[in-house]
Amino acid sequence: MINNSYICLELKINIMKLSYLFPNRYKKIGLFILIPSIIVGLLVVIYELEPELLDLNVPAVFIDDIFGDKKLIGITNNNILNEIFGVLLIISLILVAFSKEKQEDELIAKIRLESLVWATYVNYAVLLVAMIFVFGLSFLWVMIFNMFTILLFFIIRFNWQVRNFNKSIGHEE
């Protein structure tokens, strides 16, 4: 009986400590993937690189070719370079954004939450402005960047705020 309630308590404490965050070391791994991915990804976008080597037949959930049939699940030909960098960017951004700090305490948790709200507002403010004033293919570019900017805005804001708190430590008397 006593043993049972002890297990219950233990479980409750573990649930309370669940934070949906990665261990601290994943932040470095994330940065290690993120920085080259951004640089090479931008080069791919700017120079519209599509090496033939990566033209592959890949499985697709929905196919809507201009000169073909619409099909639900099938095989289509596609250059997979942009997919590779999209996946690398999202994974590395998530790791950098949501890895624990060296000392993840309740103040950090508060800064994290505030930064996430801030980043969401800024991201959608930018998207709203673009939606009203940018049209056609240019808007497609806005949407492509918008897939990543919410995480990027969060990372910048969060680290900036943490740095400000670190700086505000006065000299102790």
Added chain:
Amino acid sequence: MKNSIKVERAKKNITQAELARLAKVSRQTINAMELGKYVPSTVLALRLASIFETEVSEIFVLEPSDWE
């Protein structure tokens, strides 16, 4: 909300860094609380009271603005 963390710390003669280690939070958190920039959770308030061997209400005091 006012707090007397700094005073209690002086009484015990411990630094912010030492208090941070005892309370299992970062030094930034201790500093932010002393400056009134951060209101701690109930758990942290109870930890601090336990470290200072006093009551939470001795360290943290409500102000009229807390009722607004």
